[in-house]
Amino acid sequence: MPSLGAVAARLPTPVKQAIKDRLYPDLLPEGETAPEFQLQSWDGKWHRMRKQWSILVFYPADDTPGCTAQLQEFQQHYDELKELGCEVYAINPAEAPSHQAFAEKYGFEFPILTDRGGSVARRFKASIPLGFKPRVIRTVYLVNPDRKIRLANRGAPSVAAIVRSIKALQQATKQGM
Numbered sequence: 029m030p031s032l033g034a035v036a037a038r039l040p041t042p043v044k045q046a047i048k049d050r051l052y053p054d055l056l057p058e059g060e061t062a063p064e065f066q067l068q069s070w071d072g073k074w075h076r077m078r079k080q081w082s083i084l085v086f087y088p089a090d091d092t093p094g095c096t097a098q099l100q101e102f103q104q105h106y107d108e109l110k111e112l113g114c115e116v117y118a119i120n121p122a123e124a125p126s127h128q129a130f131a132e133k134y135g136f137e138f139p140i141l142t143d144r145g146g147s148v149a150r151r152f153k154a155s156i157p158l159g160f161k162p163r164v165i166r167t168v169y170l171v172n173p174d175r176k177i178r179l180a181n182r183g184a185p186s187v188a189a190i191v192r193s194i195k196a197l198q199q200a201t202k203q204g205m
Contacts, residue, residue, distance in 0.1 A: 052165055053153040055180040062171045063151040067119065067141035070127035075139050079173045081114035081194055086154035086167040090122050090130035090140075098166070098184040103136055105187045112194050113173075115139075119154075120164060121146050172197065 056062070062084075066076045085102060087095040102109075102116050109116060116138035120127070127140040146162035149155035154167035170179035170190060178197055179190065 051156055052182070053156070055167070055182065056153055056169070056177055058177050058180055060177050062169065062175045062177050063148070064175075065148045065151070067117075067143055067148060068124070069139040069141050070124040070131060072124075073139070075117060075141055077117075077171060077175060078115070081112065081173060081198075082171045083109070083114060083116045083190065084152065084167075084169045084171065085116065085118045086149050086152065086164050087118060087120050088164045088166060090120065090126045091133065094166070094184070095120075096130075096134060099136055100134060101184070101187045102138065103134070105191055106137055108191055109194075112191070112198065114194055117141055119143050119148060121149070121161070170194065172201075 062077065062082075064076065066074055068074050083102070085099065087098060089095055099118055102118070106116060118136070118138060118140045120140070121143050122130075123144075124142060127142060130136070131140050143149055146155050146164065149162060149164050149167075152167065152169060155162035155164050157163075166183055168179070168181045168183075168185055168190070169177055170193065172178050179185075179193055
């Protein structure tokens, strides 16, 4: 008997999209205040959004092709993001040893946070309940220093586009827009 994933892979794209539209929660809207969180990274440090730009990357699993490619793109732009005063937080329910192996294997310098039980992913509408544990939906939020959501996206948006958005939003803020 084929697995659920194998069956889903054979579905036509419009059918897959219709299923996602029905099952996936709506993203938190731009302009809304982002929920607070405090999560621990694999190195034991606790993290929360500070009064700075933040990118929250909710991803399904460590060391899988899609998640690895997405986080590698963030790593490629990490120095530029830091220069813009922006921190990247990768968030997933896996435990510290998995995150540590993943970070060390690929050289990720940003915090990879453990969301035990998926409560933060639920508050950010980045998961769906499946069986006994939530399934994280690949979701990215850009949050400004006032904790207002400035970008909300499913999937893996271009990090270069996010960088351009941060620059434009920072420029608009300086000009009082």
